[in-house]
Amino acid sequence: MDWIRGLLGWGIATTITGVDGKGLLLLNRKAPIPQYASAKEMEIAIKKIREKTGPLVDIISTDPEDLHAHGYSEWSTVNTSSLPVAVAYPRSTEQVSTIARVCHEYRVPIIPYSGGSSLEGNFSAPFGGISVDFAHMDQIVQFNREDMDIVVQPSIGWQDLNDQLASMGSGLFFPVDPGPTAKIGGMIGTNCSGTNAVKYGTMKDWVINLTVVLADGTIIKTRRRPRKSSAGYNLNGLFVGSEGTLGLVTEATLKLAVVPEALSVAVVTFPTIRDAASAAAEVMQAGVPVAAMEVMDEVQMRVVNLGGATAPRVWRELPTLFFKFSGTRASVAEDIGSVQGIARRNGGGRFEFARDGREQKLLWSARKESLWSMLALRKGSTDVAVPFSRLADIIEVSKKEMDDLGLFASILGHIGDGNFHESILYDPNNGEREKVEECVKKMVRRALDMEGTCTGEHSIGWGKKESLLWEVGPETLAVMRAIKAALDPKWIL
Amino acid sequence: MDWIRGLLGWGIATTITGVDGKGLLLLNRKAPIPQYASAKEMEIAIKKIREKTGPLVDIISTDPEDLHAHGYSEWSTVNTSSLPVAVAYPRSTEQVSTIARVCHEYRVPIIPYSGGSSLEGNFSAPFGGISVDFAHMDQIVQFNREDMDIVVQPSIGWQDLNDQLASMGSGLFFPVDPGPTAKIGGMIGTNCSGTNAVKYGTMKDWVINLTVVLADGTIIKTRRRPRKSSAGYNLNGLFVGSEGTLGLVTEATLKLAVVPEALSVAVVTFPTIRDAASAAAEVMQAGVPVAAMEVMDEVQMRVVNLGGATAPRVWRELPTLFFKFSGTRASVAEDIGSVQGIARRNGGGRFEFARDGREQKLLWSARKESLWSMLALRKGSTDVAVPFSRLADIIEVSKKEMDDLGLFASILGHIGDGNFHESILYDPNNGEREKVEECVKKMVRRALDMEGTCTGEHSIGWGKKESLLWEVGPETLAVMRAIKAALDPKWIL
Numbered sequence: 001m002d003w004i005r006g007l008l009g010w011g012i013a014t015t016i017t018g019v020d021g022k023g024l025l026l027l028n029r030k031a032p033i034p035q036y037a038s039a040k041e042m043e044i045a046i047k048k049i050r051e052k053t054g055p056l057v058d059i060i061s062t063d064p065e066d067l068h069a070h071g072y073s074e075w076s077t078v079n080t081s082s083l084p085v086a087v088a089y090p091r092s093t094e095q096v097s098t099i100a101r102v103c104h105e106y107r108v109p110i111i112p113y114s115g116g117s118s119l120e121g122n123f124s125a126p127f128g129g130i131s132v133d134f135a136h137m138d139q140i141v142q143f144n145r146e147d148m149d150i151v152v153q154p155s156i157g158w159q160d161l162n163d164q165l166a167s168m169g170s171g172l173f174f175p176v177d178p179g180p181t182a183k184i185g186g187m188i189g190t191n192c193s194g195t196n197a198v199k200y201g202t203m204k205d206w207v208i209n210l211t212v213v214l215a216d217g218t219i220i221k222t223r224r225r226p227r228k229s230s231a232g233y234n235l236n237g238l239f240v241g242s243e244g245t246l247g248l249v250t251e252a253t254l255k256l257a258v259v260p261e262a263l264s265v266a267v268v269t270f271p272t273i274r275d276a277a278s279a280a281a282e283v284m285q286a287g288v289p290v291a292a293m294e295v296m297d298e299v300q301m302r303v304v305n306l307g308g309a310t311a312p313r314v315w316r317e318l319p320t321l322f323f324k325f326s327g328t329r330a331s332v333a334e335d336i337g338s339v340q341g342i343a344r345r346n347g348g349g350r351f352e353f354a355r356d357g358r359e360q361k362l363l364w365s366a367r368k369e370s371l372w373s374m375l376a377l378r379k380g381s382t383d384v385a386v387p388f389s390r391l392a393d394i395i396e397v398s399k400k401e402m403d404d405l406g407l408f409a410s411i412l413g414h415i416g417d418g419n420f421h422e423s424i425l426y427d428p429n430n431g432e433r434e435k436v437e438e439c440v441k442k443m444v445r446r447a448l449d450m451e452g453t454c455t456g457e458h459s460i461g462w463g464k465k466e467s468l469l470w471e472v473g474p475e476t477l478a479v480m481r482a483i484k485a486a487l488d489p490k491w492i493l
Numbered sequence: 494m495d496w497i498r499g500l501l502g503w504g505i506a507t508t509i510t511g512v513d514g515k516g517l518l519l520l521n522r523k524a525p526i527p528q529y530a531s532a533k534e535m536e537i538a539i540k541k542i543r544e545k546t547g548p549l550v551d552i553i554s555t556d557p558e559d560l561h562a563h564g565y566s567e568w569s570t571v572n573t574s575s576l577p578v579a580v581a582y583p584r585s586t587e588q589v590s591t592i593a594r595v596c597h598e599y600r601v602p603i604i605p606y607s608g609g610s611s612l613e614g615n616f617s618a619p620f621g622g623i624s625v626d627f628a629h630m631d632q633i634v635q636f637n638r639e640d641m642d643i644v645v646q647p648s649i650g651w652q653d654l655n656d657q658l659a660s661m662g663s664g665l666f667f668p669v670d671p672g673p674t675a676k677i678g679g680m681i682g683t684n685c686s687g688t689n690a691v692k693y694g695t696m697k698d699w700v701i702n703l704t705v706v707l708a709d710g711t712i713i714k715t716r717r718r719p720r721k722s723s724a725g726y727n728l729n730g731l732f733v734g735s736e737g738t739l740g741l742v743t744e745a746t747l748k749l750a751v752v753p754e755a756l757s758v759a760v761v762t763f764p765t766i767r768d769a770a771s772a773a774a775e776v777m778q779a780g781v782p783v784a785a786m787e788v789m790d791e792v793q794m795r796v797v798n799l800g801g802a803t804a805p806r807v808w809r810e811l812p813t814l815f816f817k818f819s820g821t822r823a824s825v826a827e828d829i830g831s832v833q834g835i836a837r838r839n840g841g842g843r844f845e846f847a848r849d850g851r852e853q854k855l856l857w858s859a860r861k862e863s864l865w866s867m868l869a870l871r872k873g874s875t876d877v878a879v880p881f882s883r884l885a886d887i888i889e890v891s892k893k894e895m896d897d898l899g900l901f902a903s904i905l906g907h908i909g910d911g912n913f914h915e916s917i918l919y920d921p922n923n924g925e926r927e928k929v930e931e932c933v934k935k936m937v938r939r940a941l942d943m944e945g946t947c948t949g950e951h952s953i954g955w956g957k958k959e960s961l962l963w964e965v966g967p968e969t970l971a972v973m974r975a976i977k978a979a980l981d982p983k984w985i986l
Contacts, residue, residue, distance in 0.1 A: 144880065146882035148778065204727065218968050219968065220968045233734065233735055233973045233977075240727065242726055259780075287751025287752075289820075328827055331821070334821055334823050389637065389640045475711050476714060480726045482979040483731075483979055483980070487975060
């Protein structure tokens with residue numbers, strides 16, 4: 001993937017030229033570029049892949065619209081100018097292996113493409129190459145109901161997976177719930193989380209094993225199927241979150257969770273965002289096992305109302321915590337009681353409960369829809385994460401700074417694990433972009449000063465590669481680089 | 494570590510000579526051995542380390558008893574014949590870095606030593622070298638109560654850590670609970686779990702970041718301090734479980750959990766081990782959030798009675814499930830009701846509850862003490878893990894096979910995550926060792942046939958390195974090898 005190629009490969013990590021007054025690393029951007037295939041060689045490679053995977057179906061497309069669709073994203077803050085030279089649509093692990101083998105031979109970059117909903121340019125193609133679109137690999141391969149696990153292909157969406165599990169009456173579901181269009185492959189690439197992460201953790205906690213095609217076409221399986229193993233290095237943990245830079249995931253065995261007996265959704269408003277953040281921290285510190293806890297500020301609530309996604313219901317435009325409770329009937333009632341007490345002590349208002357399944361969906365959708373509501377306007381979005389105790393501080397300061405700059409910004413987040421997003425609406429044509437970029441940089445720096453991270457879950461992509469260096473330091477980056485070099489010596493992934 | 498050195502470095506992975514009729518890989522055991530320091534060079538290295546870390550304290554010991562203590566374990570099934578040439582007792586990350594830098598220069602193997610309670614020869618020293626004993630690095634470095642995390646040195650024991658957290662009245666605890674003598678460093682090395690794993694997961698779920706000294710002495714920090722991050726590769730996941738083969742952990746930031754309001758411990762007996770295993774699988778499939786669920790067979794229960802660890806209380810010598818319930822008072826009562834129903838349907842008897850904190854400890858200690866009870870006799874122990882649905886099958890077959898061979902064997906396990914241990918008592922002097930080895934091999938093969946793993950939590954060490962190859966296959970092993978080579982090119986760790 002590009003950030004690794006750019007940052008670890010031959011670029012930034014090796015060419016730090018100094019540190020400026022504010023601790024920002026100065027980088028030599030004229031570092032050498034690795035030797036990739038010429039246009040002619042890429043053509044030969046494409047022909048070879050066609051030969052080896054044909055003749056029944058042509059898995060390669062060079063249609064200009066297709067290339068454009070795979071090299072540019074409406075949603076992304078960063079777009080590079082060059083496009084992939086071809087898009088491959090493999091149908092099996094073996095075809096992926098063939099593609100990798102040929103690309104490895106001719107040094108053709110490979111860019112894996114899954115849901116395409118990434119926000120940091122994770123799938124852009126700055127050096128041409130072949131985009132591998134897993135669209136046709138979207139099936140359930142094997143469902144082991146008694147073992148509570150399932151084997152799937154990378155392009156199945158998590159919502160589709162859950163719909164299929166529900167229609168089978170399995171009583172099981174896959175609990176990691178990022179944006180509605182996300183697919184399993186991309187979720188593995190970014191080690192994504194979602195609103196359920198407080199209770200169920202992130203993607204890496206739900207992957208039992210992966211089938212991975214390495215840069216040279218070798219097919220490996222990271223582990224076998226039991227839930228627990230300490231055999232050898234934890235390759236699962238390494239491939240999950242590696243953004244496709246170490247190998248192409250073609251199959252995943254996922255753990256499934258039992259659908260809880262009872263589910264309750266409620267919202268509660270607070271006078272200030274700091275009160276909301278304090279209440280959230282207290283819920284975590286008290287160990288109340290909420291299923292999900294999200295924060296949205298008054299701006300975000302207004303955007304939801306304006307967007308009309310939950311119409312006719314209209315929300316109070318105040319800082320709001322969203323809670324999901326799940327478990328048995330009795331434990332849900334008890335958890336609600338505990339959280340109500342904490343909210344009250346922090347200035348919270350009355351709990352508004354969803355009265356039935358339809359209202360639960362509606363209410364939760366206010367949170368879920370928020371990103372999509374924002375997208376109807378023009379905006380930028382970024383995310384950081386800090387330890388619990390600093391949450392109220394960073395949210396307050398970052399929001400104030402945005403307001404001072406006259407930017408229309410708002411805060412929302414998976415507050416249960418210290419992760420929040422800042423969304424900024426701006427006009428890209430009147431110079432606001434620079435202001436926004438400055439603000440985002442400051443927020444990232446602030447999160448790092450608080451021992452935080454520059455990305456809780458969106459991951460690095462092309463947009464935050466300088467922040468990564470700033471966050472982990474050159475030595476740690478060198479380790480990542482060594483691993484990358486070991487598994488993909490030609491840096492084609 | 495040795496298994497990696499032996500298996501990945503230049504040995505087994507590169508010299509597979511064929512596959513026998515039963516699918517066992519035939520290996521060329523005469524593979525070349527890497528160039529390590531001569532005795533003379535090791536002496537120079539020791540002198541250099543003394544120079545650089547002295548003169549106030551001599552951190553190096555060459556006392557023969559010390560060397561023996563660090564190269565041989567009473568408890569291990571495998572012991573190699575050579576001893577380390579010195580034992581280093583560093584006091585800081587910087588001293589560990591100095592040791593590694595010098596050892597790297599002179600190609601002196603380094604063997605990290607933490608609790609010394611490993612069962613698979615994880616700390617043996619087949620090529621001499623320096624044993625690094627972290628005994629003096631056993632402190633709490635920083636406690637962040639509001640963030641619910643703590644920074645510790647590797648030699649602090651998990652029980653000691655919890656005692657300190659309790660005496661501070663923090664309301665927090667570290668939930669990973671392996672054998673009572675285990676230390677955090679070793680627990681990280683093996684990605685260990687314990688009886689609480691059903692509810693709280695394994696070591697990797699509780700490590701926020703690590704300070705690691707690499708083979709060449711470079712000091713890195715895997716991540717910053719928030720609970721969630723997707724910045725760069727998941728190095729935590731890679732170092733946790735790598736058995737010290739990729740770097741030396743000198744500091745760890747760990748998440749802490751909230752001490753639950755209520756705790757209840759109960760045991761229930763079953764007519765057969767299959768009934769017990771079926772009940773356990775049903776508890777998991779129903780999603781009852783038990784805090785712990787362990788199985789012990791009738792033999793194990795007799796050993797506990799014989800050992801007298803829980804005297805005067807005496808246990809029924811039948812296959813037994815041990816349960817721990819935790820949460821609020823109401824949720825504990827509810828969970829107990831659910832599990833009682835499942836036990837009854839599977840032929841279980843009456844629940845025996847601990848009536849107070851003392852009895853809880855006593856009752857749970859019957860399970861915790863079992864290994865130590867066995868050690869008073871002469872025994873071997875091994876562990877495998879399989880998917881839930883195969884648990885009853887493999888336990889029944891493996892136990893019958895042991896009985897048929899006239900071996901005194903017994904089963905116990907963390908049944909909640911499909912992991913069980915088989916303990917075999919034998920006389921090493923009358924040829925029983927071969928029988929035992931044959932049986933263990935068969936059990937491992939059986940687990941792998943059921944898509945299981947050769948080690949749920951003891952990890953590979955020196956004892957199971959052939960099983961690892963058999964389990965993950967040569968391609969996956971080659972990936973592990975490439976990572977190892979990238980981070981420790983001279984294979985000194």
